[in-house]
Amino acid sequence: MTASLWTSDELVKATRGNLHGPAFEISDLVIDSRKVTPGCLFVALPGERVDGHDYVDTALEAGAAAALVSRIPDGLDSTASLLEVEDVLGGLTDIAVAARARASAKVLAVTGSVGKTGTKDSLAAALAAFGSVHASAGNLNNHIGAPLSLARLPKDADYAVLELGMNHLGEISDLTRLVRPDLAIITNVEETHIGHFRDLEQIAEAKSEIFEGLEKDSGLAVLNRDNAHFYFCADKAEAAGARIVSFGRSEDADVRLIGAECGPDGSNIVIRVDGKQLVYRIDGIGMHWAFNSVGVLACIHALGLDLNKAATAIRDVTAKAGRGRQEEIAFGEMGLLLIDESYNASPASVAAALEVLSMTKPKGQGRRIVVLGDMLELGERSEFLHLNLLAKVCGSADLVFTVGPMMDRMGRNLPPMLFGGHGATSDELAELVADQLSDGDVVLVKGSLGMAMAPIVSAIRDLADSNQITPPSAAYGG
Known part of the structure; x- marks a missing residue:
C-alpha cells in the first residue's frame, strides 16, 4: 500500500476548508484528471478553457480518494469525499505552505x-x-x-x-x-x-x-x-x-x-x-x-x-523526451537517429543543441539534418537573435528545415544547397521533413513550446519499420 501523504484532518487544518463525505487519506495530488492514480487528491483548478470541477466525477471514478473544490459539482454521489475551499489554487498553496512547515x-x-x-x-x-x-x-x-x-x-x-x-x-x-x-x-x-x-x-x-x-x-x-x-x-x-x-x-x-x-x-x-x-x-x-x-x-x-x-x-542522468533525448528509429538498413529537442528553444539552448548535432556522426552516407522552429518571447531582439544562428547552423547541418516567420528569415540567408524547406506551422512541414529523410540520417528537431514541434517528431517516429524505439547505439560515435 502506498504511504499516506496527507490525511483529510491535516488538509482541513491546512486549508481551513470544509470536508464533505467520509474522511480520507491521500498518497499524491494531481491537477489533470487523466493522470489520476488510486488514492490521490484531485485538485479541481479552474482554467480559461476548462474547469477542473467538470472532471471531478471522472477523477473519483478513476480512483481519486477525494477532490479539492471551490463548489460542489452537480450530480456527484453524496458519499464522495470533497474538501471545499474558497479558492482552489489558494487551497493548493495552503497545502504547500503546510508541507514546507512540517x-x-x-x-x-x-x-x-x-x-x-x-x-x-x-x-x-x-x-x-x-x-x-x-x-x-x-x-x-x-x-x-x-x-x-x-x-x-x-x-x-x-x-x-x-x-x-x-x-x-x-x-x-x-x-x-x-x-x-x-x-x-x-x-x-x-x-x-x-x-x-x-x-x-x-x-x-x-x-x-x-x-x-x-x-x-x-x-x-x-x-x-x-x-x-x-x-x-x-x-x-x-x-x-x-x-x-x-x-x-x-x-x-x-x-x-x-x-x-x-x-x-x-x-x-x-x-x-x-x-x-x-x-x-x-x-x-x-x-x-x-x-x-x-x-x-x-x-x-x-x-x-x-x-x-x-x-x-549523476553519471547516468541523460536528456528526457523533448529536451535532447536521442532515439534510434528503425528505418532502412541503418536507421535514423532522432535528437528530440522539441519542448522549447532559446538562443543558448539552440546553440547547445547544434553543438551536439555537430559531434554526432551519421551512419553510412547519412546527413546531419536540423528542423528549427521560432524562438519565442525575444521581443525586439528576435530577428537579430535568429539571424545570429546562421554561422552555427551552417557549421552543424547538411540540410535545414524551418518553421515560423523568424526562422524563415534565417533560412532565406542560408546557402541554397543547405535549405530543405519551410512551413508556417509544424503540421505543414512534418510530411515534407519525413519524405526527405534517408537511411543513416541524424535529425535534430528544436523549437519553442508555442511552435508545437511535436508533429514533426511524430512524423519521424512514424517512419519506423516497427513501433519499437531503442536507445542510441555506439554506431553513431564520432
Missing part, C-alpha cells in the same frame, strides 16, 4: 535561463546517494507547478529539489517565499524571455529574486562564475545574507572546471575543489551537460557532502 528536508531551489530541468534531475540523483529525495516532476515550476511540487513533499524526506521558473519580474519572488529554500542555484542568465524584459540585467534581477526566500544569514547561493551577470547576482545573494559558492572555468571559481572531453556518448570531466582534482564521467551529451554537472557538484560541495559519491550518482 518538512525536515533540506530544500534546494533551481532557476536559470537554460538548464534548470537537467540540473534539477542531476541534483536529485546526486542527493539520492545521501538520503531520500523528493523532486519536481518534469518542469512543474510556475505558480501552479511549484505549489503542487511542494504539496507533494513527504514529511520524512531528507532532501527536496524544486525548479522555479519565470518570464516576468516578481514571479520567482512569490515562489521562493513559498518554497523557502536552504540552497538556491542560478544556472545562468541568458536572453530567454528577453521580450518581457528591459535588458539582460533585468533578467538577472528576476532570477536573483530566488534569494529572497533564503533564511537570513544561513542560506546558500550557488552561482555560475563564468556568467556575465555573476557579480550582479552575487550582490543580490550577499544582500540576502547568503554564503556564495561559485562554479565555472574561472580561476576564481570554488568548484572549477579544468577540462571536459565531450563526445557523442557522454563526457569525461575534470574539476578542482579545495586544491584537489576530481575526475568523473557523465552520459549526458554536450558541453552544456558537462558544465551543468559542475554546478550540481558545487551544490553538493556547498552542503558539505561527498563529491566522489555524488559524481558517481
